[in-house]
Amino acid sequence: MSARRTRRPGGNAASGARLPVVLWPFAAVALLFVVVPVLALVQRAPWSDLTSLVTEPIVTDALRLSIVSASVATLVSLVVGVPLAWVLARATFTGRSFVRALVILPMVLPPVVGGAALLFAFGRRGLVGEAVYDQTGFVLPFSIWGVIAANTFVAMPFLVVTVESGLRSVDARYEEAAATLGASRWMIFRRITLPNVAPAIVAGAALCWARALGEFGATVTFAGNLQGRTQTMPLAVFLALESNREAAIALSLVLIVVSLAVLVPLRDRWLR
Amino acid sequence: MVVIAAAATVALSACGGGDADTVSVFAAASLTDAFDDIADAFEEEHPGVLVDRNFAGSSSLREQILQGAPADVFASANRSTMDDLVAADAVGSPEDFATNRMAIAVPAGNSAEVRDLEDFARSDLLIGLCAVEVPCGEFGRRVLSLASVDAAPDTEEPDVRALLTKIDAGELDAGIVYVTDVVAAGDGIEEITIPDLQNVVTSYPIAVVGAPDSDTAAFVDFVRGSRGQAILRDHGFGAP
Amino acid sequence: MLDARIELVLGALDLHVELEVDDGEIVALVGPNGAGKSTIVRALAGLGPIDGGRIVLDGRTLDEPAARVYVPTEERSVGVVFQDHLLFPRLSALDNVAFGLRARGVDRGTARRRATVLLQRFDLDTHRHLRPAALSGGQAQRVALARALAADPRLLLLDEPLAALDATTRVHVRAELRRHLATFEGSRVLVTHDPIDALVLADRLVVVEDGRVTQAGTAAEVAARPATSYVADFVGINLLRGRLVGATTIELDSGGRLTVAPRSGDDGAAGGGDVAIAIRPQAIALHRDRPAGSPRNVWKAPVADVEPGHDRLRVTLAGEVPATAEITVAAGSNLELRPGDEIWASVKAVDVAVYER
16 A cells, blocks of 8 residues: 555556466367357358348348447436446345346346237237327337337346446445535435446446347347338348348348447457 | 258168157148147057157258258148258158148237228238248238238238237237138137138148158158048148 | 434444544544444444434534434535545545535535645645545545545544554654644544554543443543553553654653654654654563663663563553563563562664654
8 A cells, every 4th residue: 555556456457467377278168169150150151242232221221220229228228227226236125136136037038028028018008008009109019119128128137237236346435435525415426436337337338239239039029020110130130041041141240240340449448 | 962961861860770669740830739739649540659749930940851850751831942852852752731821810809990901001000911031921922912902011020920929919900821820829819811812822741751661651641631631620721 | 512322233233322522622432343433433424324312513413313313424514534545536636625525516616726725735736636546545544634624524533544554654644644633623533443543643532342432531541540451451552752853863751762763754753853652562571681682772670560461461660761561471470570670671663653742
């Protein structure tokens, strides 16, 4: 403590540490397990037709829809998921562990079942959706809102879980210190809590976005599939598999490239 | 070609090697209920013989067989899939054993008052079809064009199951599916018959994979025989 | 003026404590680990609930469960200096100090100006743009104190403010803290388990053991008749006064001279000042013959009294360095000490702690 540190705490101290040699082969196995299938996909790709395939309207429509819906779903998850994570991490109430289990339910539920559940809840004959439909004529399924809803349902837990664990690992005493200085709860949340968990929020948002981008089961079950309206990349890939395997591979590669293009800089910037 | 030869070898060894008392049946997903009943009846008539059942989309099954999956019998929901396997020398000569036709499926109660294919052009309804990439989507479109209806579907479902789920939940007002799907769907779905003139009839072919043995041949005969046909009729299938 | 009666049960701790602190008074809350000191601080700050009792600050009731009164932390006028300072890591020293003003609605410019003035008072104006990680322990401690004082609290709580510092830094930060605490007019409560901190910084001691106040009073009062063995150990430290006559030499008011270790750091007692020194009884060694080894301070002292303790002997020495030495019973029987004997005493220079008075 007496040494004057100019280095940021938690900075690069760890990356210079010597790793136990025994970890390397295991890490390599893990990496190869992910990389080899991707390489196999690349190797099967129809490189000569790739440009014409990926500029077809069905692809560009699906890509646009995927990016927009995954991004909006991430935004929605941030707005309501971060407060939920905060409640789970900081509030004490009976049945909290039960609520925590509920939150991660969409992660264990087969997405198709999740989609059906959404249908029974928010469809126009659904638990909640019926009243909305009767009052306003608004139907959530078969529209981009349905896609966003399905994406949010499946992907939000990734954000909530990440941010909650982030909140648990930051020192809550800083919040107490701020309170002794007269800061209101809202100011503490804004000025202390949020900046402290920013890395976890970014990590959670990235996970959430990636999961939403790849979402298939809940989307198709809840929102349906129509080019330009509800057909996202994974749906297009699935249907292409039925008719044209090469196109399906090309679409998958596009999905991979787009997600890497977004996630790699994000990780570099925020997740040292 | 090398792959196919290897696949044929695997298939051969699978039915030749000690598994004489098991018939492995690969059947289209739309046959699930009917072939379960048929297999049970066949096992009843042939004690000691077991029927292994593998249900999936016809094209998936085609791929599995080409990759060497141990099938003895393949029952397809359309001829083109079967023709691919014939061309690859993976199956013996196919024979039709059933037909299916399309029908309009509406939620029980038909609150949108759908009467015929003309209603598929109504913009106030939520209409679903199967995606054009899968057979029920292809046939659904053919039915609509025979009726000269310009339909604007709100969703093109990747499979019949997904389409039926949404009709059953009342989220779609109407869709076009196989007659047999409506029979299988239960109380949540009502059928509106499509007239023969506008309808499409599809044939279901069956074939032996690799070299036939007596049990395999007996199963194919059973499907085409009176008892098998009666079961198929119960499930909504037509005569070949 | 703080008037508190705190009753609460927290795990194994059953706390039942009364505490009164006048304006301008510094009370040291001392006691062994787990006695409930930090819990009291948390209760006073509103960070932890109390089950019963009442906390009144300047006539305003902050907490009284029976009357369903609870003023939340942010609305109490209570400043806290935490053990490890808890400076906000992403804010500069200046913004840390300005935080409390901003929280109370002062606009950014005014808050920064006032924070700058405060930092100047704490000799920190050259460091005001540094983040906490770039500050030394002593600087961080001063920023924490400035931050707590910036919002003008009526009660200042210091929870082990020196515990996070190493021994060398501690000596001069303690002197600084004493100087800065003197500028604050409200009530001050200092939690510590270190006798030197308590004796040097506080006007009055309140000893808490196992959730109860076992003794209270000025250092002299408590030392005169320690109520428990913990208190006896705690106040048994030798506190002498003197004057610094060189970089490392102190002339005691009682006449003796002691050599102290050269001190690092930019503040603390400079040459010529009045100082207090503290020597732990265990640090004083006794010998029949003049010792040869390393101790810089060796003197001949008459034995005034020999008193058996739990497992040690307390030997009171008179003369130019009046002090109490604590030695093992075995060492005592070798020395065959009797009141009136002349004996050699020695203490290492590094064991003599010096504070500005």
